[in-house]
Amino acid sequence: MPHPAPADGSLPQLKVAIVGAGIAGLTSALAMAARGIAVDVLERAESLDAVGAGIQLSPNATRILQALGLTDTLRAFWFEPDEIRLADGRSLQTLATVPSGAFARRRWGAPYAVISRADLQRTLADAVRAHPLCRLHLGVSLGDHTPAAIARHTGEMPDLIVGADGVRSKVRDSISGPLSSHPATARFSGNVAWRLTLPPRRPVPPPFDPTVVTAYLGRNAHLVAYPMGNDGGLNLVAIGSGRASAESEAGKAVTRAAVADLFAGWSPALLAALESADPLGAWPLYEVSDGPWHDGTRVLIGDAAHAMMPFAAQGAAMAIEDAAALAEALANALTHRIDIRSALDSFVESRKPRIEKVRARGAFNRFAYHASGPVRVGRNFVLSLRTPERLAEDFDWLYGHRLPGLLS
Numbered sequence: 001m002p003h004p005a006p007a008d009g010s011l012p013q014l015k016v017a018i019v020g021a022g023i024a025g026l027t028s029a030l031a032m033a034a035r036g037i038a039v040d041v042l043e044r045a046e047s048l049d050a051v052g053a054g055i056q057l058s059p060n061a062t063r064i065l066q067a068l069g070l071t072d073t074l075r076a077f078w079f080e081p082d083e084i085r086l087a088d089g090r091s092l093q094t095l096a097t098v099p100s101g102a103f104a105r106r107r108w109g110a111p112y113a114v115i116s117r118a119d120l121q122r123t124l125a126d127a128v129r130a131h132p133l134c135r136l137h138l139g140v141s142l143g144d145h146t147p148a149a150i151a152r153h154t155g156e157m158p159d160l161i162v163g164a165d166g167v168r169s170k171v172r173d174s175i176s177g178p179l180s181s182h183p184a185t186a187r188f189s190g191n192v193a194w195r196l197t198l199p200p201r202r203p204v205p206p207p208f209d210p211t212v213v214t215a216y217l218g219r220n221a222h223l224v225a226y227p228m229g230n231d232g233g234l235n236l237v238a239i240g241s242g243r244a245s246a247e248s249e250a251g252k253a254v255t256r257a258a259v260a261d262l263f264a265g266w267s268p269a270l271l272a273a274l275e276s277a278d279p280l281g282a283w284p285l286y287e288v289s290d291g292p293w294h295d296g297t298r299v300l301i302g303d304a305a306h307a308m309m310p311f312a313a314q315g316a317a318m319a320i321e322d323a324a325a326l327a328e329a330l331a332n333a334l335t336h337r338i339d340i341r342s343a344l345d346s347f348v349e350s351r352k353p354r355i356e357k358v359r360a361r362g363a364f365n366r367f368a369y370h371a372s373g374p375v376r377v378g379r380n381f382v383l384s385l386r387t388p389e390r391l392a393e394d395f396d397w398l399y400g401h402r403l404p405g406l407l408s
């Protein structure tokens with residue numbers, strides 16, 4: 001059945017199909033709908049199960065979720081940590097703190113929050129289901145990503161296909177095509193994320209602090225620990241060198257052995273605390289950093305366009321920013337009767353420099369977090385000289401970012 005025509009008749013109709021109902025796809029649907037654009041979301045999974053345990057949402061992302069009217073619901077689930085802390089994995093000495101909580105709201109105009117991925121995904125999906133301009137189709141596996149193939153599921157030929165289908169995007173393959181001079185590929189980074197959790201209501205052993213986000217730094221590896229939301233439980237992510245095949249091998253025992261190996265020589269208290277966590281498995285980390293993002297009728301957002309390492313905890317935040325930026329570019333094109341290809345060009349032009357800057361911050365963090373020897377000593381010395389206020393200043397360009405338009 002076709003989408004109903006917009007009630008106020010203000011914008012000419014544009015039919016958009018979004019492939020993938022992860023954070024990028026669902027947020028994109030809500031952002032388009034907020035700007036009066038009707039969307040179909042096609043997801044290959046039969047049900048929406050979030051992958052992983054917790055996620056950090058920085059103010060540049062929560063500002064957009066706020067503009068979409070989601071924060072009243074999300075606030076019931078998320079937790080606003082008091083600070084973001086860097087600590088030495090061997091000595092447990094605190095190296096630096098960036099204040100968060102009320103400070104983040106004041107400085108960057110929106111909360112810094114941690115939340116369980118399941119609660120975030122459910123909130124987004126419920127809002128999509130409830131919106132009259134959105135339709136969510138689950139269990140849809142497309143052979144190809146042409147308008148005709150999509151129309152077979154939705155009953156309408158889309159004018160634009162948004163590839164929000166993650167790091168192994170098939171929409172990306174169809175944009176790049178075999179003849180492209182810049183084929184986009186997902187490349188294994190050489191690093192693996194091992195995830196563990198301490199479920200809610202289980203006591204949190206020291207040195208873990210359930211009121212803050214802590215990154216414990218060590219030689220060639222680091223461990224991030226933070227609460228999963230406001231009903232307790234701790235999210236633990238260990239990142240270090242590993243093999244792409246780690247995912248298929250990652251039983252509980254293998255995960256424990258890999259984590260013990262990564263953190264050999266670290267603080268015994270930290271290792272003992274990790275023993276009480278439940279291993280979830282391994283995520284080999286892939287990056288996408290090249291190739292075109294659109295071909296005039298298809299456009300990529302989120303990990304499909306620019307999967308990045310989680311060293312700056314910004315992959316989902318960038319997907320949320322993409323969603324808002326694309327909706328604004330399309331709404332602007334419809335209002336001013338600009339053609340869609342030009343709107344997609346402006347979207348990509350506005351997003352690429354920011355993505356590259358965030359990627360560079362992640363690469364710097366990777367170098368600094370995993371340092372050893374004199375570099376580690378230098379890092380610790382430099383951090384010891386910086387006040388929390390100075391450290392916060394360093395995040396203004398990232399967390400204080402405002403997109404042009406209504407959704408920021």
Ligand SMILES: Cc1cc2nc3c(=O)[nH]c(=O)nc-3n(C[C@H](O)[C@H](O)[C@H](O)COP(=O)(O)OP(=O)(O)OC[C@H]3O[C@@H](n4cnc5c(N)ncnc54)[C@H](O)[C@@H]3O)c2cc1C
Nearest residue numbers: 020022023024044056165166193302303313314315316317
């Ligand atoms: C260890 C780790 C920690 C992280 N921590 C953070 C953090 O704290 N903060 C942060 O901002 N980011 C973080 N990230 C990054 C973040 O998780 C991702 O960038 C984000 O989830 C990407 O969302 P997405 O919607 O683009 O892709 P995905 O989440 O991969 O969603 C893609 C969706 O498309 C569907 N799909 C795939 N192919 C098809 C198809 N052919 N047809 C239909 N549907 C399809 C999939 O089933 C899925 O539902 C982290 C990443 C990792 C690995």
